[in-house]
Amino acid sequence: MTESAQTASRQEQKGRTRQAILAAALELAQTQGFAQISLRQVARHAGIVPTAFYRHFDSMDELGLALVEQSFSTLRRMIREAQRDPKVFDNIIDAAADVLVEAVKQSKAHFAFVARERVGGSEAVRRAIQHELDLFVSELAVVLARLPNIETWSSDDVQMVSRLFVRNMVSNAEEVVEMPDHRPDLEERIKDGARRQMRLIVIGFRDWKS
Amino acid sequence: MTESAQTASRQEQKGRTRQAILAAALELAQTQGFAQISLRQVARHAGIVPTAFYRHFDSMDELGLALVEQSFSTLRRMIREAQRDPKVFDNIIDAAADVLVEAVKQSKAHFAFVARERVGGSEAVRRAIQHELDLFVSELAVVLARLPNIETWSSDDVQMVSRLFVRNMVSNAEEVVEMPDHRPDLEERIKDGARRQMRLIVIGFRDWKS
DNA sequence: ACTTTGAGTGTACGCACGTTCACTCAAGTT
DNA sequence: AACTTGAGTGAACGTGCGTACACTCAAAGT
DSSP, rough: OOOOOOOOHHHHHHHHHHHHHHHHHHHHHHOOOOOOOOHHHHOOOOOSSSSGGGOSSSSHHHHHHHHHHHOOOOOOOOHHHHHHHHHHHHHHHHHHHHHHHHHHTTTHHHHHHHHHHHSSOOHHHHHHHHHHHHHHHHHHHHHHHTTTTTTTHHHHHHHHHHHHHHHHHHHHHHHHHSOOOSSSHHHHHHHHHHHHHHHHHHHHHHHHHH | OOOSSSSHHHHHHHHHHHHHHHHHHHHHHHHHHHGGEEEEEEEEETOGGGGGGGGGGGHHHHHHHHHHHHHHHHHHHHHHHHSSSSHHHHOOOHHHHHHHHHHHTHHOOOOOOHHHHHHHSSSHHHHHHHHHHHHHHHHHHHHHHTTTTTTTOOHHHHHHHHHHHHHHHHHHHHHHHHHHHHHHHHHHHHHHHHHHHHHHHHHHHHHHHO
């Protein structure tokens, strides 16, 4: 990449190339899975020479970790925005199902990456994703604990419900990822399934405690 | 492998080598994931020369499919045996949790393979696993439908509960797989979690239908 | 006793890979 | 205007890969 845009402060350009690498890796990972793509493929797709890759990441593993970070920061932003919506208090379940499907649709590639590499990736990437998911369970527990009905539960119980929610989120995200594009019927089905499952968890939990 | 055992009818020997290849692939897949191991690695580990591999499988993909088949036939055998145990009728939930943990512990490698390649594998392997899991949902639905309490439910409802059970089974299998060896405390925790989750599903479902 | 069959061997090939190294040349600094 | 910095280049290396091909040599078939 001798040139790339006329707007080019040095660090701007570096950031742009970095993003190009991330985007290239994410796209390639879609079809073959991140674990099986090569440094040279990524470089080629990003329009740089293999050795230039090292100016941005020490190894493919570090690229993977950067993608994990990017994926979860996207997710966190969406959750934070959704929390501002007052309907969350009325009906957390429907809101969560909507957010889930919307979020996954909007950044399918990131979710696909996380879903795949969570179990299929390298040791380092797998650990990073598991750590982020654990964090996410705790964060969601905090949100849930503030909800009517739930605010009286013990924090252990809230934690477990949160874990079940996240587990279900992962499962449903996998389904949305595998879903062919432009099939609103399937999408509605998955949303509906997610809603039912979450309701199930809440109801089952409530009744079983009594 | 010029020789391997003195008992050697030709097809016996071929079968033995085939098993050696399958075992080698399964073991290697444990650490790195099946998708990233090479034909040559498998051959080396199985004690044959790379070209001999082709006498048994046309490609690594076909080897993967064979492993899928092997994994699920192991699982099916265990389920079939467990069904003969009368306690299944009294308490399908505890029985299922026991079977799950026992089965996964006993053939950890196969479960690890399935859990990983279900999302991380090649297109062909992924599809094969998904297909087997779909089959399994239907088979389990048949078993469930015969159970007291459940026998009055609609078949759609039974199918959905079955799907949730299987989804949970996959999640818990993943956990057992990641579990370090010789930690009966963790094992009991996972079993307990699985039991609670299944109870949750059943209770939630029953109460919500009413 | 002979021929046929086919699992396993050994060599050799072209290819993509990760990484090294010395380089260019524009942006940023003095 | 001269100097420094560092993102991107391009050639070269050693390695492991999948696969082709000609082979050996016992078991199985006649």
